[in-house]
Amino acid sequence: MTNATSLPLSGIRVLDLTRALAGPFCTMVLGDLGADVIKVEPAGGDMIRHWGPFDRGTSAYYLSGNRNKRGIAVNFRDPRALDLLRDLAGQYDVIVENFRAGAMESMGLGYEALAEAHPRLIYASVTGFGRTGPASQRPGFDQIAQGYSGLMSVTGMPESGPVRVGVAIGDQTAGMWCAIGILAAVAQRHATGRGRRVETSLLAGLVGLMSVQAQRYLSLGEIPSLAGNTHPVIAPYGVFQTADGPLNIAPATAEMWKRLCEVVGLRDLVDDPRYATNAARIERRAELKEIIEARLKAHSRNEWTQRLLEADIPAGPIYNVADVFADEQVVHSRLVEQVQHAELGSIRQVGSPIAFDGRHGESIRRAPPLLGEHTFDVLREHGFITSDLEALAREGIILQHGHASDEIKP
Numbered sequence: 001m002t003n004a005t006s007l008p009l010s011g012i013r014v015l016d017l018t019r020a021l022a023g024p025f026c027t028m029v030l031g032d033l034g035a036d037v038i039k040v041e042p043a044g045g046d047m048i049r050h051w052g053p054f055d056r057g058t059s060a061y062y063l064s065g066n067r068n069k070r071g072i073a074v075n076f077r078d079p080r081a082l083d084l085l086r087d088l089a090g091q092y093d094v095i096v097e098n099f100r101a102g103a104m105e106s107m108g109l110g111y112e113a114l115a116e117a118h119p120r121l122i123y124a125s126v127t128g129f130g131r132t133g134p135a136s137q138r139p140g141f142d143q144i145a146q147g148y149s150g151l152m153s154v155t156g157m158p159e160s161g162p163v164r165v166g167v168a169i170g171d172q173t174a175g176m177w178c179a180i181g182i183l184a185a186v187a188q189r190h191a192t193g194r195g196r197r198v199e200t201s202l203l204a205g206l207v208g209l210m211s212v213q214a215q216r217y218l219s220l221g222e223i224p225s226l227a228g229n230t231h232p233v234i235a236p237y238g239v240f241q242t243a244d245g246p247l248n249i250a251p252a253t254a255e256m257w258k259r260l261c262e263v264v265g266l267r268d269l270v271d272d273p274r275y276a277t278n279a280a281r282i283e284r285r286a287e288l289k290e291i292i293e294a295r296l297k298a299h300s301r302n303e304w305t306q307r308l309l310e311a312d313i314p315a316g317p318i319y320n321v322a323d324v325f326a327d328e329q330v331v332h333s334r335l336v337e338q339v340q341h342a343e344l345g346s347i348r349q350v351g352s353p354i355a356f357d358g359r360h361g362e363s364i365r366r367a368p369p370l371l372g373e374h375t376f377d378v379l380r381e382h383g384f385i386t387s388d389l390e391a392l393a394r395e396g397i398i399l400q401h402g403h404a405s406d407e408i409k410p
Contacts, residue, residue: 004365007034007356012186014038015092016069017085017109019046021168022126022140022202023098024065025175030094030182031068032352032363038092038378039069040085042076043399045371056344063368067339067349071369072378073399081397082107088382090118093195094182098126101136111197122185124198126174131199140202145170149206154213157228174205235281236260236288239318242296242304250314254278259311264295334361341367342401372399 004010012035016027024039024046031037039046051061074081086108089095095114097104104110104125111123125131128140129148138144146152146164156163181198189195207214213232216222224232231237231250236257239246251260257278261269269291275281281288296304301317308315317323324330337351344367352363375398376389384392392398 004034004036009034009186012036012094013092014094014096015085015089016040017095017097017099017104018126019098020048021061021065021142021171022174022178023096024048025172026124026126026178026182027069027096028065028067029176029179029352030096031366032354033183035094037069038374039066039071039369041071041073041371043073043372043396045073049371055347058341058344063347063349066368067351067364068366069369070366070374070378071372072375073372073401074375075396075398076107078397080395082109084392084397085109086114089114089121091382092121093186094122094124096124096126096178096182098140100139101127101131115195115197118195120189120193120195122182122189122195122198124178124182124185125200126178127199127201129203130201135203142168142170142202145202145206149203150210150213151206154210154224154226154232156226158226160226162226169209170202170206173209174200174202177205177208230285230289233282234278235285236292238289240289240296241293242299242301244300246318247296247301247304248316248318249308252314256313257281260292260308260313263307263311263313264292266291266295337361337364339364339367342370342373370401372401372403375400376403 009030012030014027014030014035014037016024016037016039018024018027018039019041027035027037027039046062046066048062048065049059051059053060055063074084076082089109095109097109105113111125115121115123126140127136128145129135129138143164146155146169147162149170151169152162152164155165177200178198181200185196185198213224216224216232229239234252237250237252238248240249241247249260251257258270261267269275273280274284275288299307305315305317319327325336330336335350335353336348338346338348341347347367349364349367351361354363375393376386379389379398380386389398389400393400393403
């Protein structure tokens with residue numbers, strides 16, 4: 001396990017006022033990079049704790065987005081708890097929140113008030129559609145953003161209609177963009193001594209990923225349509241059926257196209273004017289796919305994968321999740337790590353995809369915290385004594401896991 005002090009964000013303190021997925025994903029990235037992230041939850045817990053499926057009563061969804069954090073719980077409905085958070089805010093480098101626009105201001109935790117008192121503070125927000133504008137008050141949900149951004153309009157097959165991406169790509173993309181913005185603000189603060197306001201949204205994050213599909217429209221006026229498993233501007237490129245199932249093949253250049261023809265025994269296509277250029281192949285994409293698949297169905301996915309890779313043509317299987325975690329490259333890369341959870345014992349989690357100095361598989365220092373697991377510990381670091389903490393817990397202002405008053409509800 002990597003020591004936090006050796007990581008790039010060692011010494012950076014983050015007050016995590018986020019819930020669900022976009023904000024927690026952002027702060028998890030910061031925690032992976034060495035920041036001391038304090039996750040603040042309402043006494044009833046982050047809403048994501050109630051999303052299934054569950055591992056012995058603990059949400060797998062919650063586990064997936066909250067490693068490398070310490071957790072405290074406060075009663076957001078009590079003004080004294082909000083006073084406590086305002087007092088804590090000035091002692092942190094970064095605050096991250098993903099409440100609906102205006103909610104933080106109503107709690108006295110808005111950017112203007114905190115930044116005026118603490119000019120070095122970096123204040124980061126993730127919203128659904130932006131802090132201002134005609135859609136700013138809409139709730140931010142991943143699937144809504146996937147549709148609103150145009151992503152679903154280019155995902156799926158003509159027969160299926162628009163299809164959502166199989167993970168919460170809008171939430172996680174917004175979280176990553178926000179983390180990038182925070183990293184830039186931290187770097188700039190070294191030079192200026194001042195913090196910044198960092199903002200992104202689920203909508204902006206996904207529009208920012210639309211890449212060539214967006215540029216096709218902006219440059220050429222083309223409105224991309226559903227292309228299924230084929231590449232939008234390269235052919236042949238995509239999913240092809242073999243004797244025992246589908247295979248991804250990605251011959252991205254003219255030379256790769258020629259080598260593909262050699263490997264599958266279609267040398268005559270190289271000089272066929274109907275397929276001589278990429279533009280021509282796109283026009284005849286469907287018939288070309290049928291021709292290639294007729295040859296591919298003579299052998300298995302594994303056999304074709306080996307032949308194609310030997311010819312330096314990118315190819316690979318379409319795994320299910322069990323296949324992924326059994327794959328020798330995934331195992332070699334140590335993408336799954338083990339960590340001790342306070343209730344579940346040893347659990348496996350996908351770790352950070354970022355490695356420093358060749359140290360793979362060492363990103364998880366802390367399991368996702370129990371609700372209020374570190375409340376007393378964290379507040380002691382801020383000068384509270386045990387008798388103060390006991391009183392705050394009795395009065396329902398804070399919650400400490402395992403404390404006699406831990407049944408307090410918001």
